[in-house]
Amino acid sequence: MLLVLVLALAVLGGGATLATWATRSGPFADESYCWGAWTEGSGPRVLGDDFARAAEESGSPERGEQATCVVAFGVPGTEEMKSPDTSAHGRTPRAGEGAGGHRLVARVGPPPRSTDRARQAWLAEALHSSAAPLPDGLPGVVGPGRGTLVLPEECDSGDVPTVVTVRSEGDVSYLDSEREAAELLLSLAETARREAGCATGKPERITAPVRTAPGEETYPEERPACRVPGMRFAPRRGGLGGYASTAGDRLHSCSLELTGKDGEVDARGQFVATSLPRLVTLFAGAAGEDSSRSPDAGSSRSPGAGWRGKGRIEGRDGLVGLVTAECRGRPTVFFLHLDDPLARAAAPGAREVFARSANSVTERLGCPAVGPRE
């Protein structure tokens, strides 16, 4: 269930310059990859002696620019390492197509400018719920195959945050734990801050144990999806599954997949409620209305009758709902995106499911309902 193809859409920042292979800076120095963020033998298994690696950087992590780095790795001497695929848009083979190549993909840059599909696809990847919130209050998530961290405000370009993501691509993740993914993520973040000239503050560090990411769950019709009361679906065909992340006080997220008989994912959905200010910035304008991404601009309207706060609910093709309302004194984002087949399966309807899901979270947090009460 990889969402890799979708990722490719999100990558491109125009005119990215290719190449710059990782180079040895001295005859005995350890090789390093991705602008120097990841050094051979620095801990994670994928950077160890068991693997050969080839890397390619496109762009450099400057403020407001999109930069991508791909590290292809594999057993030395194998076919895939003779012609490693290090292109930013490399396609990962689907299940059943053989092992294929394994890649670590590092990305640094702002969320896509687009306020509709591309942004929603990006959010679905960046805050995928197979990752758990980072410890020590850091604004990000990490799972065994992925990690996302929003850099501090001094790295913003205008109102737009800079986001660092790491993704392990391939049939299985070769990252041994959430901790390894977190280490790769933080060293990439440190490098990105240095390159972008915003490394003035303290580098982000993780000292506390990293949470174990949630496993995949299935949601039969009689159970609420994502374990959120009010999130009900009655798909005419296919099975509903997903990942329900830790339902914390500051971040609650869930990723949904509607899978057909052939095992292909027919539709996806994502629900997020967060009051972490850096994560809130990722949603500005994500309901597709306004090119301005200031957190206030473009969401100055009421989302509809009975709703508290500001935002927009767009239900023409699938559903995208984005509402910002105060909860326990904190501006909190409530976001639901459903591809069309899921929106049509929502019971009793997609808008109702958004309202009920948001209200389930406010009920748990002990703040007034955000959506209309029925």
Add this chain to the structure above:
Amino acid sequence: MTGEDDPKEKSDMNDNPEDPGTPAPPSAPGAPGRLRRMARSRGGIAVVGALVGALLGTGVMSWRAGDLPFAARDMCWGSLSPDVAEALFTDTDVRSDELPLRRATEDSMHTECSMQGFGDDELESEVTASVRTLGELRGAQAWDWTRQYLSSRMTPLGDGITGMASSQRAWVALPTSCHERSYEPGEKPPLRVVTLASGASDPDSVNEVDARRGLDAMSRAVVRLANGVMDEYGCEGRYPDPPKLPGPPEGKSVKALDNDRLCGLRGVELPGWARGEDVSAARTTPGTEADGPVTGGVRSCDVGRPFALDRIRLTTVADPKLAGVVSRVLGERADRLGGDGKGAHAGGLTIYTADCQRGRAAFVAWEKNPADDADDADDTAGGRRSLGLTVLPSYVKTEAKRAGCGEVNVKVPSLPTT
């Protein structure tokens, strides 16, 4: 999750090392102390207990003696530095003995470390550290732990740590990624905790100064203990020292009872027949708000006479792993309850569970001194009233919302109405 705006105020225990905390009552004076001293005097003698469960059961303990005498060392599997350990005692002479943390046997249920405070070379008090697989407890053992460690005396440690502390008890859950042994993919490792215990879990009175010092000392020591055990297991990550916790949980935190809002909960009433002097005070888990989320995963409320609080305890356990432990307390012979979740009732204990946003949550009503009629079958027919069964439906309905379970209705056997 912790917010970046959480206070990081540190305990100031280091400033008063000569002024330490817990006034644990003398527990096993005399002979054990002398035995221990003999063992120590020979130094480096190791007597390794192989089957701890059996040994604990028979009351015979084999301890591995400490290191060289006179050398200040970190106690309890190398996790507690002398200043952290000594803060747990009023005595200055603190000695420790421990069973090995990793043991040759497969059964890793429980291992212990004993710290003892000596005054005038006589044993005066004892604090026991343990590492145990809570997730495998059931029945009376699971209840015994729940009763002692989830009372309203316990304050959540916060800061992303799953754990609580009072001046008498403390616990921290080891992270799900950290185990003594490795588990197969798909195998679910059971919940494992480190605990500290000193004297009675629910003493009649603790003066406020001692309670404050005890809470500070216990909360710091239990986090260090968890870090030390994680280190021994080779797990990565260490918890920071906890902030100064709200409290102390004794004395002033006991409030007059609002009969219409039991434990501060809107919609939860104390029934008329139960009102009176005997049920006039309540204490709720410090640092939690009645109308807020169950942040630390546990919220308890003890209700009764002002000092004893001995009538009933209501507990919400929103942490799924802990809720699993609580759900295994009552066995098959308990009377089942109906409704949207699952529940059972036996003696004065009622436990109800439901599926919620974080997973399973458990709700407990425990009558501490149930009127014990000879014919138990009579209690549903109106022979005697159960306060627990009377209050549970409204308690669960209110707390289930805060635990993220939505609307949960409980069906109890028909109760007398007056």
